[in-house]
Amino acid sequence: MNSVDGTPEGQDNAPESERFLQAGPEGGRVTVMLAAFEGWNDAGEAASDALHYLNKLWDGKKVATVDAEDYYDFQFTRPTVRRTSTGARKVKWPSTRIYRASVPNSNVDVVFVLGSEPSYRWRAYTTELLVHAEALGVEAVVLIGALLADVPHSRPIPVSTTTEDSALRERLNVESSQYEGPVGIVGVLAEFALLAGLPTVSLWAAVPHYVAQPPSPKAQLAILHKVEDLLQVPLDTHSLAEESEAWERGVDELATEDPEIAAYVRQLEEAKDTADLPEATGESIAREFERYLKRRGKERP
Numbered sequence: 001m002n003s004v005d006g007t008p009e010g011q012d013n014a015p016e017s018e019r020f021l022q023a024g025p026e027g028g029r030v031t032v033m034l035a036a037f038e039g040w041n042d043a044g045e046a047a048s049d050a051l052h053y054l055n056k057l058w059d060g061k062k063v064a065t066v067d068a069e070d071y072y073d074f075q076f077t078r079p080t081v082r083r084t085s086t087g088a089r090k091v092k093w094p095s096t097r098i099y100r101a102s103v104p105n106s107n108v109d110v111v112f113v114l115g116s117e118p119s120y121r122w123r124a125y126t127t128e129l130l131v132h133a134e135a136l137g138v139e140a141v142v143l144i145g146a147l148l149a150d151v152p153h154s155r156p157i158p159v160s161t162t163t164e165d166s167a168l169r170e171r172l173n174v175e176s177s178q179y180e181g182p183v184g185i186v187g188v189l190a191e192f193a194l195l196a197g198l199p200t201v202s203l204w205a206a207v208p209h210y211v212a213q214p215p216s217p218k219a220q221l222a223i224l225h226k227v228e229d230l231l232q233v234p235l236d237t238h239s240l241a242e243e244s245e246a247w248e249r250g251v252d253e254l255a256t257e258d259p260e261i262a263a264y265v266r267q268l269e270e271a272k273d274t275a276d277l278p279e280a281t282g283e284s285i286a287r288e289f290e291r292y293l294k295r296r297g298k299e300r301p
Contacts, residue, residue: 018172018173020168020231021139021231029107029108029109030108030139031111031137031138031140032108032110032138032140032142032231033111033133033138033140033142033198034054034110034111034112034144035112035113035143035144035186035189036051036114036143036186037096037116037117037185038117039077040117041117041145041146041184042146043146043147043148043205043207043212043216043219044207044212044214044215044219045215046214046220047146048114049214049215050220051112053220053240054101054110054224055101055114058101058102058104060100060110060112061101062099063099063100064097064098064132065095065097065098066097066098066115066125066129067095068093068094068095068096070125071118071120071121071124072093073119074094077094079091095115096115096116096125097114098113098129098136099111099112105233106233108231108233111132111133111136111138113129117184118185123188126185126189126192127192129189130192130193130196130198138198139198139199140198141189141193141198141199141200141201142200142201142203142227142230142231143186143189143193143201143203144186144205145202145203145205146204147205147207148206148208148209148212149206149208150209150268151206151208152268152272153218153251154265154269155269157205157206157207157218157221157222158205158206159204159205159222159223161202161226162176162201163200163202164177164194164200165200168199168200174201177202186202187202190202201230203223203226205219205220205222206219208251210261215243215247217244217247218247221237221241221244224240225237
C-alpha cells in the first residue's frame with residue numbers, strides 16, 4: 001500500500017542522506033535497537049511505557065535476557081510476587097529483557113531492550129547489551145528517557161533529540177547534549193554504543209513535575225511521535241491519543257481545585273507560548289500536516 005504522497009506506506013520521502021536509518025545493501029532490512037530503563041531515567045514511566053506499547057504493537061518476541069543476579073541489588077529493586085492464572089504464587093525478579101520485532105510494511109527490524117536500571121557493574125552490563133546487539137545485527141541505537149521539568153501539561157510535551165556523533169548531528173540537524181552532571185544507564189549506554197561504532201541518538205521527554213506519577217500518556221505519545229519521525233514508520237496511536245486527552249482533562253480538573261496550582265500552570269503556559277513563537281514556522285506546520293496525511297492514509301481500508 002502506498003501513502004498519500006505516493007511513497008510506500010511506512011516510508012518517508014526525505015532524502016536518504018537526511019535519514020537516521022540508512023538503507024541496507026541492495027535495499028535490504030535495517031535493524032535498530034530501542035532501549036528504555038525503568039527507574040531514574042523514566043519519569044512518569046513514559047519512556048518504558050512507550051517501548052512496551054511498541055513491543056506489543058509490533059508483536060515483539062523475547063530473544064534474550066540479562067541475568068538479574070549479576071547486576072541488581074534486590075533490596076533496592078525488589079522482586080514482586082504475583083498470582084498466576086491458576087492461582088499459584090510466583091516471584092517475578094527484576095531483569096532486562098530483549099525482544100525482536102519486524103515493523104509491518106517497512107524494511108525495519110527492531111530490537112527492544114526493556115528492564116530496570118541496574119544497581120551495579122554498569123560497564124559490564126552495557127558491554128553485555130552490546131554483545132547481544134552485535135549478535136542480533138543491530139546497526140543503530142535509539143535510547144529513550146524521561147525527566148521531570150517545569151513544563152505545562154496543557155501544551156505539547158517537549159522531546160529533545162541529541163547525539164554525540166558529529167556526522168549524525170549534521171545529517172539529522174540536531175544538537176549534542178549540553179547536560180553536565182550525574183547520569184543514568186541511558187547516558188552510559190549512549191557512550192558505549194558510540195564507542196562500538198553504532199550511530200546513536202537519545203530522545204528525552206520532559207514530564208510536568210507536578211503530575212509526575214505514572215502513567216504519563218501524553219509524554220508517552222510525544223515519545224512515540226518522535227520515534228515515528230526518526231524511524232519513518234507510521235504508528236497506530238489512536239487509543240493512546242484518547243488516553244492522553246483524558247489525562248489532560250483530569251489534570252485540568254485537579255488544577256482548578258487549587259488556585260496556587262492553577263496560577264502556576266498559567267505561568268508555565270505563558271513561558272512556553274513565548275518560547276515557542278519562533279518555532280511556528282511554515283516548515284514545522286508542513287511537517288505536522290504531512291504526519292496527519294500519512295496517518296489518514298494508514299487508517300483508510
